[in-house]
Amino acid sequence: MVEQQPERLDAVFHALADPTRRAMLRSLSAEPRSVGELAAPHRMSLAAASKHIKALERAGLVRRQVSGRTHVCRLAPEALADADAWLGFYRRFWSDSFDVLDALLKSDTAPRLPGEDA
Amino acid sequence: MVEQQPERLDAVFHALADPTRRAMLRSLSAEPRSVGELAAPHRMSLAAASKHIKALERAGLVRRQVSGRTHVCRLAPEALADADAWLGFYRRFWSDSFDVLDALLKSDTAPRLPGEDA
DNA sequence: AATTCATTTAACCGAATGGTTGACTAAACC
DNA sequence: GGTTTAGTCAACCATTCGGTTAAATGAATT
Numbered sequence: 445m446v447e448q449q450p451e452r453l454d455a456v457f458h459a460l461a462d463p464t465r466r467a468m469l470r471s472l473s474a475e476p477r478s479v480g481e482l483a484a485p486h487r488m489s490l491a492a493a494s495k496h497i498k499a500l501e502r503a504g505l506v507r508r509q510v511s512g513r514t515h516v517c518r519l520a521p522e523a524l525a526d527a528d529a530w531l532g533f534y535r536r537f538w539s540d541s542f543d544v545l546d547a548l549l550k551s552d553t554a555p556r557l558p559g560e561d562a
Numbered sequence: 563m564v565e566q567q568p569e570r571l572d573a574v575f576h577a578l579a580d581p582t583r584r585a586m587l588r589s590l591s592a593e594p595r596s597v598g599e600l601a602a603p604h605r606m607s608l609a610a611a612s613k614h615i616k617a618l619e620r621a622g623l624v625r626r627q628v629s630g631r632t633h634v635c636r637l638a639p640e641a642l643a644d645a646d647a648w649l650g651f652y653r654r655f656w657s658d659s660f661d662v663l664d665a666l667l668k669s670d671t672a673p674r675l676p677g678e679d680a
Numbered sequence: 681a682a683t684t685c686a687t688t689t690a691a692c693c694g695a696a697t698g699g700t701t702g703a704c705t706a707a708a709c710c
Numbered sequence: 711g712g713t714t715t716a717g718t719c720a721a722c723c724a725t726t727c728g729g730t731t732a733a734a735t736g737a738a739t740t
Contacts, residue, residue: 447588450581457579462698463568466648470565473652479717492699494718499697513707513716521655528653530584531646534591537639580728597687610729612688617727631686631737 447530452504456527459503464488465496469505472519479515565648570622574645577621582606583614587623590637597633 447453459465468482483493497517500506504523509516565571577583586600601611615635618624622641627634 447581447584450584453584454579454581457575458697460645460648461572461575461579463565463572464698466565466568466571469652473655480715488698489700490717491701491719495698498718510717513705515717519652519655521652524649524652525656527578528646528649528656530578531642531649534587534637534639534642535646537591537637538643582728598685606728607730608687609689609731613728616688628687631735633687 449526452523452526453530455499455503456505456523459499459505460527462496462499464493465500468496468500469519472506472517476516476518479517482517567644570641570644571648573617573621574623574641577617577623578645580614580617582611583618586614586618587637590624590635594634594636597635600635 460469464486467485471477471482471485479494479497480490482497483490486493497506497508500517501508505520506517507520509518578587582604585603589595589600589603597612597615598608600615601608604611615624615626618635619626623638624635625638627636
């Protein structure tokens with residue numbers, strides 16, 4: 445099992461390592477927002493918020509649709525799925541209730557039930 | 563549902579945003595390793611590797627047990643569980659096979675108003 | 681006691697981060 | 711056409727990051 449696009453993971457985890465950006469994602473999980481709307485709750489300049497949004501875009505976590513003079517941002521969850529997949533490998537180390545999922549995820553390591561043998 | 567220790571999450575995601583550190587975690591998932599063993603596969607000075615390990619410790623991802631002159635590092639997966647819990651909120655956005663979890667999440671998650679922060 | 685081995689610490693370096701302000705572009709409004 | 715509105719871009723700044731080398735610590739070896 446090898447790490448697929450390390451650069452993508454770098455960007456995703458880096459994007460998630462900032463509370464402002466996590467808050468923006470949380471906001472986007474409710475509905476799409478303009479740059480201004482995303483920036484509003486945070487005590488920083490619009491330019492600073494714009495940089496954060498660009499970091500999210502670089503990571504593939506947000507997609508932007510320019511509509512007139514406003515830029516509408518939407519959550520792009522596939523990148524989060526990448527991070528989740530990476531974490532999935534370690535889930536067995538802390539979780540007992542994910543055993544079934546664990547087996548499903550690692551389909552090449554599925555525990556065989558008695559009688560299941562060929 | 564509120565983000566619990568943002569600083570901890572900052573440190574965890576920051577630690578995960580580096581391929582060297584992710585490789586070290588992967589190595590530790592097999593068995594505990596000394597600092598030297600963790601450093602060996604990477605083309606960098608021992609001092610540089612030592613810094614990476616300290617970043618992992620800061621994030622709570624690794625615990626160190628000094629034994630004589632060697633420092634033995636072990637995976638500390640609770641911190642990964644924190645990251646996983648954060649991601650869990652978003653799982654419903656990409657996963658269809660997590661419907662049960664989704665239901666669980668929704669059960670203690672009141673419908674959110676626009677502007678509600680993470 | 682001297683040396684080697686495992687590791688950290690300190691000082692340094694260049695690049696990236698996260699913020700600022702000010703100028704710019706372009707769409708919307710009167 | 712002129713002004714406001716939405717957002718980016720560029721320059722700058724302090725701090726952090728990821729790496730280096732060299733020196734220091736401290737346990738093991740001889």
